[in-house]
Amino acid sequence: DTEVTQTPKHLVMGMTNKKSLKCEQHMGHRAMYWYKQKAKKPPELMFVYSYEKLSINESVPSRFSPECPNSSLLNLHLHALQPEDSALYLCASSFLTGANTEAFFGQGTRLTVV
Amino acid sequence: RKEVEQDPGPFNVPEGATVAFNCTYSNSASQSFFWYRQDCRKEPKLLMSVYSSGNEDGRFTAQLNRASQYISLLIRDSKLSDSATYLCVVNNNAGKSTFGDGTTLTVKP
Numbered sequence: 001d002t003e004v005t006q007t008p009k010h011l012v013m014g015m016t017n018k019k020s021l022k023c024e025q026h027m028g029h030r031a032m033y034w035y036k037q038k039a040k041k042p043p044e045l046m047f048v049y050s051y052e053k054l055s056i057n058e059s060v061p062s063r064f065s066p067e068c069p070n071s072s073l074l075n076l077h078l079h080a081l082q083p084e085d086s087a088l089y090l091c092a093s094s095f096l097t098g099a100n101t102e103a104f105f106g107q108g109t110r111l112t113v114v
Numbered sequence: 115r116k117e118v119e120q121d122p123g124p125f126n127v128p129e130g131a132t133v134a135f136n137c138t139y140s141n142s143a144s145q146s147f148f149w150y151r152q153d154c155r156k157e158p159k160l161l162m163s164v165y166s167s168g169n170e171d172g173r174f175t176a177q178l179n180r181a182s183q184y185i186s187l188l189i190r191d192s193k194l195s196d197s198a199t200y201l202c203v204v205n206n207n208a209g210k211s212t213f214g215d216g217t218t219l220t221v222k223p
Binding site for chain 1: 163209
């Protein structure tokens with residue numbers, strides 16, 4: 001199993017809604033990541049979890065709240081988003097953080113904020 | 115200056131052509147290097163890790179030059195299915211991956 005599974009694949013939400021994105025992997029990876037990707041741009045790192053602890057927060061607004069309930073799951077809780085937050089949200093995992101660790105990406109959640 | 119810079123592209127080449135992409139990075143302490151490909155509206159997928167000794171996988175060859183801080187990707191005998199955006203990725207020890215802006219390749223019949 002070399003998959004990173006993200007749900008939902010598509011999400012439309014209003015600016016007052018609360019929603020969550022989910023990510024799951026069963027590769028035994030201990031590092032998990034959230035990225036945001038706008039059209040025709042590269043992925044931008046948002047958060048890194050290492051051994052279920054948040055290790056990197058790239059100054060992401062508090063309306064995005066990550067959670068790592070266990071080593072296989074990663075959530076991204078969304079609240080009071082803005083239309084400019086519409087993007088593809090990618091989850092990734094790797095064996096460990098640091099050097100020489102290849103990341104595997106999920107298919108992403110395409111988020112539209114209306 | 116961006117941390118990771120790639121050839122802007124786009125590259126439009128005929129089938130069978132050889133095409134090379136370059137990528138430069140600014141942090142001399144960078145530890146690991148990768149090429150990913152991303153198809154339109156899909157997730158990035160690892161193409162190759164890049165080592166100082168160079169590595170080859172079929173038609174693809176990747177090279178790393180630490181002294182000049184650049185990495186390269188060579189694609190020989192291009193296929194239509196090679197059309198994609200190629201992303202250069204540089205990791206530091208803290209687990210942060212920095213992506214280049216990507217180079218778009220279109221292989222035409």
